[in-house]
Amino acid sequence: MVKRQFDYEDKYKNIQNKIRELEELSGTLDFDLSSEIKVLEGKLKSIRDQKYQNLTPWEKVLLARHPERPTTIQYLDHICDEWIELHGDRYYGDDPAIVGGIGTFNGMPVTVIGHQRGKDTNENIKRNFGMPHPEGYRKVHRLLKQAEKFGRPVLTFIDTQGAYPGAGAEERGQPVAIAQDLMLLAGLNVPIISTVIGEGGSGGALALGVGDRLIMLSNSVFSVASAETCGSILAKDPNRAEEMAAALKLTADDLKSLNIVDEVVPEPIGGAHTDPLETITRVKEAIARNLYEVMENGGSFAEQRYQRLRSMGRYNIIA
Amino acid sequence: MLKRSFGKTKYIPVPQEALPHRPPKPDQTVCPQCASGISAEELRENFKVCPFCRYHFPMTAHERLNWIADPGSFEEWDTELSSCNPLGFPGYDEKLAEAREKTGLKEAIITGAARVQGYQVVLGIMDSRFLMGSMGSVVGEKISRAVEKAIERTCPLITFAVAGGARMQEGMLSLMQMAKTSAALERFHKQGLLYISVMTHPTVGGVPASFAGLGDFIIAEPGALIGFTGPRVIEQTLGQRLPERFQRAEFQLEHGMLDLVVDRAELPAVIGQLLRLHLGGNHG
Ligand SMILES: [Zn+2]
Numbered sequence: 063m064v065k066r067q068f069d070y071e072d073k074y075k076n077i078q079n080k081i082r083e084l085e086e087l088s089g090t091l092d093f094d095l096s097s098e099i100k101v102l103e104g105k106l107k108s109i110r111d112q113k114y115q116n117l118t119p120w121e122k123v124l125l126a127r128h129p130e131r132p133t134t135i136q137y138l139d140h141i142c143d144e145w146i147e148l149h150g151d152r153y154y155g156d157d158p159a160i161v162g163g164i165g166t167f168n169g170m171p172v173t174v175i176g177h178q179r180g181k182d183t184n185e186n187i188k189r190n191f192g193m194p195h196p197e198g199y200r201k202v203h204r205l206l207k208q209a210e211k212f213g214r215p216v217l218t219f220i221d222t223q224g225a226y227p228g229a230g231a232e233e234r235g236q237p238v239a240i241a242q243d244l245m246l247l248a249g250l251n252v253p254i255i256s257t258v259i260g261e262g263g264s265g266g267a268l269a270l271g272v273g274d275r276l277i278m279l280s281n282s283v284f285s286v287a288s289a290e291t292c293g294s295i296l297a298k299d300p301n302r303a304e305e306m307a308a309a310l311k312l313t314a315d316d317l318k319s320l321n322i323v324d325e326v327v328p329e330p331i332g333g334a335h336t337d338p339l340e341t342i343t344r345v346k347e348a349i350a351r352n353l354y355e356v357m358e359n360g361g362s363f364a365e366q367r368y369q370r371l372r373s374m375g376r377y378n379i380i381a
Numbered sequence: 382m383l384k385r386s387f388g389k390t391k392y393i394p395v396p397q398e399a400l401p402h403r404p405p406k407p408d409q410t411v412c413p414q415c416a417s418g419i420s421a422e423e424l425r426e427n428f429k430v431c432p433f434c435r436y437h438f439p440m441t442a443h444e445r446l447n448w449i450a451d452p453g454s455f456e457e458w459d460t461e462l463s464s465c466n467p468l469g470f471p472g473y474d475e476k477l478a479e480a481r482e483k484t485g486l487k488e489a490i491i492t493g494a495a496r497v498q499g500y501q502v503v504l505g506i507m508d509s510r511f512l513m514g515s516m517g518s519v520v521g522e523k524i525s526r527a528v529e530k531a532i533e534r535t536c537p538l539i540t541f542a543v544a545g546g547a548r549m550q551e552g553m554l555s556l557m558q559m560a561k562t563s564a565a566l567e568r569f570h571k572q573g574l575l576y577i578s579v580m581t582h583p584t585v586g587g588v589p590a591s592f593a594g595l596g597d598f599i600i601a602e603p604g605a606l607i608g609f610t611g612p613r614v615i616e617q618t619l620g621q622r623l624p625e626r627f628q629r630a631e632f633q634l635e636h637g638m639l640d641l642v643v644d645r646a647e648l649p650a651v652i653g654q655l656l657r658l659h660l661g662g663n664h665g
Contacts, residue, residue: 237609268559286587371561374557
């Protein structure tokens with residue numbers, strides 16, 4: 063069976079708790095527990111060193127999906143000096159799986175857009191697990207147009223398993239809604255910096271990911287399809303997700319070596335959720351670095367973006 | 382109904398006004414929709430459409446080319462582009478070799494310059510037999526190059542899409558083709574050029590969510606399955622069966638996703654009319 067939970071966390075916390083207990087014990091009792099504590103501390107260190115530094119791709123998938131991982135709104139609250147959420151696509155509805163608005167980034171007005179999932183069941187139901195409908199993608203379209211009109215750079219945050227695979231989404235034109243975002247992003251004449259903060263799945267994630275720079279958190283993943291889907295379709299076995307996760311090259315480091323990702327931001331040991339504020343601070347620094355670089359390069363943003371996108375792909379030339 | 386299996390097409394519903402059913406003879410093709418027997422000659426004369434119920438059989442890229450392009454007008458481009466296995470994905474090399482062997486094609490699309498109804502156009506035609514018409518690096522690159530050449534020549538673009546899903550074996554390199562082809566079309570549209578996108582059965586996943594979804598006109602063949610997520614995955618999400626016509630071309634026309642659903646017998650004339658209404662689409 064495939065592991066469905068990221069359990070190192072619990073192991074790690076258990077050992078931490080045990081050490082604390084032993085320390086308390088040795089304080090109250092007249093007992094020397096230092097050798098036991100040393101063993102446990104050694105264990106803790108080896109978990110840190112070995113486990114968190116050498117996570118398998120599948121473990122990164124599980125970590126990227128961790129329910130306590132910081133979400134887009136948390137990033138916006140800390141990255142922006144101030145921000146205001148804007149709602150609706152002006153046609154059909156407001157998709158809670160995508161948040162967007164205007165904020166200031168180090169004093170500069172920016173348009174911010176991201177997938178928004180929930181942290182618990184109730185919030186996830188409200189947010190549809192961060193899986194957008196076409197009205198979400200049309201809200202993105204509207205906010206992008208607005209950003210261009212007012213000359214604001216765009217910051218996007220990717221955190222979705224994919225576009226919602228439901229009947230209503232198909233009835234309202236999911237594929238064309240995504241295609242139109244891709245095309246608009248490609249030609250937008252303002253800088254666009256995208257950051258993958260959790261799981262990026264398929265075209266539903268890419269619709270927020272066509273920019274001048276793509277940043278990824280070290281334990282985030284970005285894939286053409288989920289490892290489970292690839293297991294079911296290619297290996298006819300969803301339980302082979304673990305090996306598919308490795309074959310798909312979906313980790314931040316893999317995608318950096320494929321030149322799809324520009325910068326990998328290291329997460330605190332244990333993952334983004336163990337220290338959200340530190341994670342968000344690191345992401346903010348990376349966004350600033352990349353945004354200012356793109357702005358200083360000057361010239362046509364759309365032209366430089368085109369050259370970047372145009373280079374994507376690997377093939378042979380056989381006469 | 383005949384129980385003969387015919388791949389995915391068995392999901393196509395039998396229309397209420399079921400047409401005269403001619404029992405098949407041994408050497409005839411059996412229509413998966415109305416179970417009539419169709420001779421090879423009838424199939425050819427009708428461009429692989431059932432003369433009894435208008436079921437549209439799949440067409441290979443070259444069959445489609447010979448049907449839509451003016452005779453002898455096609456000049457193929459970028460035939461030297463060939464897929465590699467950039468991720469070292471297990472089994473991909475074998476799948477590519479098998480697809481090349483089976484189809485005689487190098488990849489899931491042919492592109493080039495042609496005349497259609499007398500007008501000079503750039504053509505891209507996908508073939509579902511090659512890894513289900515999935516878009517990997519080569520398909521994305523051939524489309525992007527074709528779009529760029531159409532811009533250079535100020536020439537209209539016509540694509541015939543067929544796609545059963547993503548080229549998962551190329552991972553994110555495959556997904557990025559959606560961005561690349563959409564970027565090429567962004568430039569194309571800014572030049573005021575004409576793009577007619579034809580979706581055939583099936584067109585699902587990244588292809589309609591990128592280049593094929595970006596036509597000035599989006600036309601579908603009757604009965605074609607069109608959508609982002611395929612019906613089986615949606616059924617799993619919902620935990621219930623979908624109506625048979627769900628995501629079919631006629632359904633998508635009603636829901637506002639398509640300009641037209643056109644029978645193969647009339648499509649050349651309709652494309653000719655659209656080209657004429659744009660004065661040939663050539664602004665050069
Ligand atoms: Zn028939």
